[in-house]
Amino acid sequence: MxxxxxxxxxxxxxxTAGDLIGAANVVLARRGLGGLDPVGDAAIAFRGGRAMLRAGYARASAGFLIPPGAEDEDFGALLDAYDAGIAVHTxxxxxxxxxxxxxxxxxxxxxxxxxxxxxxxxxxxxxxxxxxxxxxxxxxxxxxxxxxxxxxxxxxxxxxxxxxxxxxxxxxxxxxxxxxxxxxxxxxxxxxxxxxxxxxxxxxxxxxxxxxxxxxxxxxxxx
The missing domain is CATH 3.40.50.1000 (HAD superfamily/HAD-like)
Structure with missing residues (x-):
């Protein structure tokens, strides 16, 4: 049976790591933050969009402060960026x-x-x-x-x-x-x-x- x-x-x-991280990097760059590495950070990518954003925030310079509501705003923007380039490298x-x-x-x-x-x-x-x-x-x-x-x-x-x-x-x-x-x-x-x-x-x-x-x-x- x-x-x-x-x-x-x-x-x-x-x-899908390349396209997921590509979308996260678009959003992080808008805040003046450095991006994630498509190879070295692949495991983070597979934990989801918020995990990628938090990793980017955590690597920012000591003076960076996350504005109230930034993660929710950035998560929505990340989904939009990913939707626009969902199968470029995947x-x-x-x-x-x-x-x-x-x-x-x-x-x-x-x-x-x-x-x-x-x-x-x-x-x-x-x-x-x-x-x-x-x-x-x-x-x-x-x-x-x-x-x-x-x-x-x-x-x-x-x-x-x-x-x-x-x-x-x-x-x-x-x-x-x-x-x-x-x-x-x-x-x-x-x-x-x-x-x-x-x-x-x-x-x-x-x-x-x-x-x-x-x-x-x-x-x-x-x-």
């Missing part, structure tokens, strides 16, 4: 398209559970040419709660027509690990995300070194 494979997006399906990780096709051929349902706003996630997947591979997408603002709450994961499975007990999550961060634990499902983490193989510290049920290995993992776990 086939099941449902639920994917995180940023750092799992695609390396690339799917090697083997993604083929793995998705093989999973579908095996009868598995595919779904997305991400903390990226839904409209931006939809736009990025369209730009990458893989939106039609997924039966459902749950973003940061789809529900009143977001990962690591279990409900976004549950809805990602149910909206794809699957069953929670016949599903697992593929991700790249501690947030994904906490989400899988909250939902009571198996977790696989990619070793090619920002933390590399060090992400094994979270003790996932499996590590994925390349997308070529995903269809066999799904067969083992889901049938």
């Amino acid at each position: 086939a099941g449902t494979v639920v994917f995180d997006l940023d750092g799992t399906l695609a390396d 690339q799917l990780y090697p083997g993604v398209a083929d793995a998705l096709a093989r999973l579908a051929a095996d009868g598995h349902r595919l779904s997305i559970c991400t903390n990226k706003p839904q409209a931006l996630a939809e736009k990025l997947l369209d730009a990458m040419g893989i939106r039609n591979a997924f039966a459902a997408l749950v973003g940061a603002d789809t529900l009143p709660v977001r990962k690591p709450d279990a409900e976004p994961y549950r809805q990602a499975v149910l909206r794809a027509g699957g069953e929670i007990t016949q599903s697992f999550l593929l991700g790249d961060t501690e947030t994904d690990a906490r989400t899988a634990a909250a939902a009571g499902v198996r977790l696989a983490l990619v070793s090619f995300g920002p933390e590399g193989a060090d992400i094994a510290r979270l003790s996932p049920h499996a590590m994925l070194d390349h997308f070529d290995d995903l269809p066999d993992l799904a067969r083992n776990w889901l049938g």
